[in-house]
Amino acid sequence: MTAGLFPRARAEVAPGAVHVPGWLSAARQRELVEACRDWAQGPVPFRHTRLPRGGVMSVRTVCLGWHWQPYRYTRTADDVNGAPVAELPGWLVVLGREALADAYGEQAPAGAPTGEPYTPDTALINFYDGDARMGMHQDKDERSGAPVVSLSIGDTCLFRFGNTDNRGKPYTDVELASGDLFVFGGASRFAYHGVPKVHPGTADPALGLTGRLNITLRETGLDG
Numbered sequence: 001m002t003a004g005l006f007p008r009a010r011a012e013v014a015p016g017a018v019h020v021p022g023w024l025s026a027a028r029q030r031e032l033v034e035a036c037r038d039w040a041q042g043p044v045p046f047r048h049t050r051l052p053r054g055g056v057m058s059v060r061t062v063c064l065g066w067h068w069q070p071y072r073y074t075r076t077a078d079d080v081n082g083a084p085v086a087e088l089p090g091w092l093v094v095l096g097r098e099a100l101a102d103a104y105g106e107q108a109p110a111g112a113p114t115g116e117p118y119t120p121d122t123a124l125i126n127f128y129d130g131d132a133r134m135g136m137h138q139d140k141d142e143r144s145g146a147p148v149v150s151l152s153i154g155d156t157c158l159f160r161f162g163n164t165d166n167r168g169k170p171y172t173d174v175e176l177a178s179g180d181l182f183v184f185g186g187a188s189r190f191a192y193h194g195v196p197k198v199h200p201g202t203a204d205p206a207l208g209l210t211g212r213l214n215i216t217l218r219e220t221g222l223d224g
Helices: 026-039 090-104
Strands: 011-014 017-020 046-051 055-066 068-069 071-074 122-128 134-137 148-154 157-161 172-176 181-184 193-198 212-218
Touching: 011 172, 017 090, 026 055, 026 148, 026 212, 055 068, 055 134, 090 148, 090 181, 090 212, 157 212
Parallel strands: none
Antiparallel strands: 011 017, 017 181, 046 055, 055 122, 068 071, 122 212, 134 193, 148 181, 148 212, 157 172, 157 193
């Protein structure tokens, strides 16, 4: 754990994959924690997603805009309670646009939105307790190649960002702390990535959160 010892500089981890430490202010982090608590109450609550082969994910997830279930998006949570998914609020779309602009500036990678503004229509919110993990995977259920915007709040995690060919090496390990922004698009849009470890108790107590929240914003490219 080095975040408290040395200044953390923004870095391009791979072409189109940018880490911006401390992007969210403390006040905005607290606002997002409260918003996530509201979303967790429903209409579709946080749940451990069950995979087609019977496995159960250790993270708990709630979705906005579109409901993700392996491996498709729907407007209703047919694998939970059948309720319509909560709407994605406009202020979260604006936050995603701001994040993309700050990460890429004028050097947007191939595959990033051009002409039309970045307009995420879904958010996946994952909650990690100290034992939760996320295996190496690709975000490939979307029809759009627009970048993924990822926001971290709470406990620091080890984030593993890999290649587009397989789950193994080469990959780069990055510590994502509370308030960090990570954007991946262009050549890295379909890179494998995962969270092999969370460091419990590393969040600022003033945040009022035990564990880690990860909010990812995406354009699905879906209609209806």
